Amino acid sequence: MVHFHAIIRLDGADGPDQSPPDWADHHLLARAVPVAARSVKLLSPASELGRWTLAWGEQLDIRPILLDPCAEGLSERAVAGYIAKYATKGAEASGTIDHRLSCSACRGRGRMSLMAACGLCHGTGLKPGLHLEALPVSEHARRMIRTCWDLGARPEYRALRLRPWAHMLGFRGHFSSKSRAYSLTLGDLRTARARHRSDQARQQHGLPPLDDATTLVLGHWRFAGIGYTRRSDHRRAHPPARPDRSPDRRRAGGVMTAPALIHSRRLYRVCEAMRLLSLSRSVIYELIRSGRLRSVTQGRTRLIPASAIDDYIALLEREAS
Known part of the structure; x- marks a missing residue:
């Protein structure tokens, strides 16, 4: 079972840079989401367990996101706070553990090759000293971890890497995913945050705001130091001298001498x-x-x-x- 939160936006026909037509409002989008969810089906890979049809359930909670925080409904600030809560929540907060269970040598397979078992975990695939039945988790989380561990041993699910990610209940992706065509990227968010912090610091120190036409002139200099900042840079610039192995070395009176x-x-x-x-x-x-x-x-x-x-x-x- 997957509990999924999605922010869906309706763009124009030419992509995210174009606004949708006037008749395509949020009411239309709210009516289209249940139809799309009921029509999506996925057939699982063939295995000894058979093939299963995966589909979304009937529990759909669709709420429009309102840009006006004073309006009745779900505001953009509430959505941002909700996403921030999940972005800062660790795996242990949902009842699981915060470290991998699989052996680092064999990555949970229990074998180093077809004929040789792993010497570190002795064929169990678990980290030395770990037992699934002794994990400090709830019984519900233990059953889900055990399911991921058992399914990860099947060859048809090997590509999913369920055993190395059993502590995350099989999920190995980023907590937040979005369409590549979405207009707002994570790079844009980082740039906006850096600009906000810069403007905030300038206001605290009484400095004027910067714009594209601003030329910053530094009137105060401070001595920071001389030489190399890292020892590796010094070693590369001054390699140790090698012994002289040139043919100028010669014998004189039975004794090897050098220039x-x-x-x-x-x-x-x-x-x-x-x-x-x-x-x-x-x-x-x-x-x-x-x-x-x-x-x-x-x-x-x-x-x-x-x-x-x-x-x-x-x-x-x-x-x-």
């Missing part, structure tokens, strides 16, 4: 010397204290000359030979 470092700067900070020498910070400071690596200071900053780095590398080569 001396070509320095583009005369002084390096400690963190930069760490990258050049592939040493940790504590080792760098220990070499400075022991005198094996020369350094200078500029104010409170300790700097290492490029020549000191070359001298330390030469010292290591002499010790190795």
